[in-house]
Amino acid sequence: AEPALAARLRAAVDGKAKPPGSLGRLEDLAVRLGTIRNTEAPRADKAVLLLFAGDHGLCEEGVSAYPSAVTAAMVATLLAGRAAASVFARSVGAEIRVVDAGVTADLSDHAGLVHAKVRSGTRNAAREAALTPAEVGEALERGAAEAARAVGDGADVVLIGEMGIGNTAAAALLMHRLLPAPLERCIGLGAGHDEAGIARKRDALARAAARTGATETFEVLAEFGGLEILMMAGAALGAAAARRPVVVDGFIATVAALVAVRIRPEARDSLIFAHRSAEAGHALLLETLGASPLLDLGLRLGEGTGGLLALPLLRAAAAMLSDMATLEEVLAGAA
Amino acid sequence: AEPALAARLRAAVDGKAKPPGSLGRLEDLAVRLGTIRNTEAPRADKAVLLLFAGDHGLCEEGVSAYPSAVTAAMVATLLAGRAAASVFARSVGAEIRVVDAGVTADLSDHAGLVHAKVRSGTRNAAREAALTPAEVGEALERGAAEAARAVGDGADVVLIGEMGIGNTAAAALLMHRLLPAPLERCIGLGAGHDEAGIARKRDALARAAARTGATETFEVLAEFGGLEILMMAGAALGAAAARRPVVVDGFIATVAALVAVRIRPEARDSLIFAHRSAEAGHALLLETLGASPLLDLGLRLGEGTGGLLALPLLRAAAAMLSDMATLEEVLAGAA
Structure with a gap:
């Protein structure tokens, strides 16, 4: 048929x-x-952005220009409706569900947050495996469950996005090992770095990569994390299984999409790539996935912002x- | 300030x-x-697409794959809310005002149409001037008046679009003489042509260009028309004067934008170019205007469709x- x-x-x-x-x-x-x-x-009327937040043990190595505490602060900003994604979601008419995938801070008293924390941040992948195999499985399952819940609530379209200080570092390691690609081609400026900062990030990622020779998908996921990336991958798989288009944001969401495709190749058919990120590794990643994003606006923020901006195009096409x-x-x- | x-x-x-x-x-x-x-x-909340329709005497020369009667039929489809622009406008939340700038058919009984017909189609520019100087002035003024009316009704943003069988031919002549650029670089497939059709279009435009050496803006406008293009230019000038952003659609709307800028260079500051059209001459035109459109989706339909698809980006930026x-x-x- x-x-x-x-x-x-x-x-x-x-x-x-x-x-x-x-x-x-x-x-x-x-x-x-x-x-x-x-x-x-x-139809593409009801759209739900699943925005997963998580922290990264790698931040101990100075891979980000911002401290981990910013993840929790941005979660609060998202819940207050004042982050970039909040503003764009209202502007285009989409719902955001902010999911605590693994933020270090205790967010249990935050109303409106989806509580799905697998653990308080990943372990420091420069020194040890970021997650246990059980934690990997849990993160994927909870992501899929959130997608199923969104679909159950009537979502025509599922968008995936993330917030997590240090997560371009984890995403670079996943891309390096899963694509595979030379580590250098996977590392970008993330949220921004001076020369010393990017050198620190390169050094920490080289040490993490040298620590393990893992290439099998689930082993790679355990070695490098992170929880918000795995939950996005799980959400993509869950939405694809329910025959909903999955709108993939920028670099980190595309790494999650790669994870999903490695786990179940037919999920590729449900992925719609929203925008070409300014983050260095994105072009190679998109090429490997045979993806040509809808928008090219120089975005490199995450939070699902690119997906939200592409949503009106889906609605117009359906209409x-x-x-x-x-x-x-x-x-x-x-x- | x-x-x-x-x-x-x-x-x-x-x-x-x-x-x-x-x-x-x-x-x-x-x-x-x-x-x-x-x-x-x-704010970019209230958006009004001014969609000007007009016919072209040049169609007698076979410059379009479609007969002139399609212009009136598409006006009816727009008024019925079933054209591409109608569907996209509902999808993004914009108002369309369809303006009879110079359709050959008598549309006086069409409810919901803005009646601003200057004349029933332009004269055949391959044989004589398409418009009189008075008709040029009238078209520009009526376009500006429609923009002023939209602004008076609260429009935060004015979009300009068009419908007119044969209007890529007139637009090519205007571009050729106003940019200036070799005629060949200004001619594209328009709504679609086989080899014989494009040869017919090239031949007719070469004859029209050979008929007159005009290079002064108002003379060029009179020689080649068309009424919907001039009303778009007038609307751009009117909206710019009222400090409203003017969202410019594809090839033909960009030629109208060029006309507006030639008449009043400071209007350039108010123009926002929505999308890069697949029509051949658009790239050179955009380059000359120093414009880098927001979207690049392979559109070549007109009707303001590209502008409507770009509108959510303006709203997100404002928000x-x-x-x-x-x-x-x-x-x-x-x-």
Whole structure:
């Protein structure tokens, strides 16, 4: 049934009141939304951004320009509706669910937060494995459960995003070992660094990489973490299993998407890449995944901000399929 | 006061709870919206797409793959809310005002249409001047009046778009003479052509260009038309004069923007280029205007569709300025 549906969707798009192909990538997006949802009339109305927060033991090595405490502070800002993602979500009409995947601080009294903490931050991957195999499994499962809950609540689209000081460092290690790619090509400026800072980050990541030769997916995940990245991967798998499009944000979310695809290759079909990040490793990562993001705006913030900005494109593509007249109807009117 | 405002806006953006520069082009967009509106808290809530429709005498020469009657049929489809622009406008929350700038058919009984017809289509520019100088002035004035009316009705943002069979041909002639650029570099496939069709279009445009040596802006406008292009230019001038951002759609709207800038260079400051069209001449046109559009999605439909898809980016940028916490606030909370 799948090839027949894709062909029917393409024919529907081609038959709309416009020169063939004149809506460019929106046309492909419409066909993809239909095949993912397995319907000729996909919707992208209710969108839920699952925003996972976690801390990283690697921060002890000075891999970030910001202290770990900023993760908890940004969670509070997100819950107060005043972070970049909060503002963009209101602007485009999406719901955000902030999930404590593994923030170091005790956030148990934060109302509105989804409490799914696996542990208080990862261990320092420069010195030991960031997570146990059991913690890896738990993080993936809790991520999938959050996606299932969002779908159960009516989400047409699931967006994945993250907040976690130090998480470009963990993401670089995962990319290095899973792609694989030379470590140097996976390391970028993250939230920003001076020369000494980036040297510190490079040195710490080289030590973490030298500590283990792991290449098998689950071993790599345990060695380097992090909890918010694994929960994003789990959420992508859960949403894909429920036939919902998964809107993937920037560099770190794309590493999570890579993890999901390594665990279940058919999940790739449900991934929609929102934007090309300014973070150094993203281009290579996207190329390997055969992904060409919808937006290219120089973003490098995370929080799912790129996904939120791409959401209106999904809605427009879906609306085109459902609501637009056919050329035949228009020409009949003209006759 | 202007430089001081721009500096204050940049400082406000830099002070937000994010790594400096991490929202990329959204940051520049926020600063531009503020300077255009002359405020530190710009909004982009109420958006009005002024969609001007007109016909072209050049169609007698076979410059389009579609007959002129399609213009009127598409106007009816727009008014019925079933064209691409209608569907996208509902999806992003924008109002469309369809303006009869110069459709050949008599549309006087169409409810919901703005009746501003200057004449029933332009004259055939391959044989004579498309418009009289008086008709040029009238079209520009009526376009400006529509923008003023939209602003009077509370528009924060004005989008310009068009519908007109044959209008890539007229736009190519305007670009050729006003930029100036070799005619060949200004001609594209428009709504689509086979080899014989594009040869017919090239031949007709070569004859139109050979008919007149005009290079002065108003003379060029009279020689080639068209009415919807001139009304878009007028609307851009009117909105710019009222300090509203003007969202410019694809190739034809950008030619109208060029006309506006040639008439009043300072209008350039109010133009926001929405998307890079797949139509051949657009890249050179954008380069000359120093414009780098927000989106690049392979669109080549017109109707203001690219502008509508870019609108959520303006709203997000404005919301960032107004609603996002400062880094100072977040760090104080973390301390």
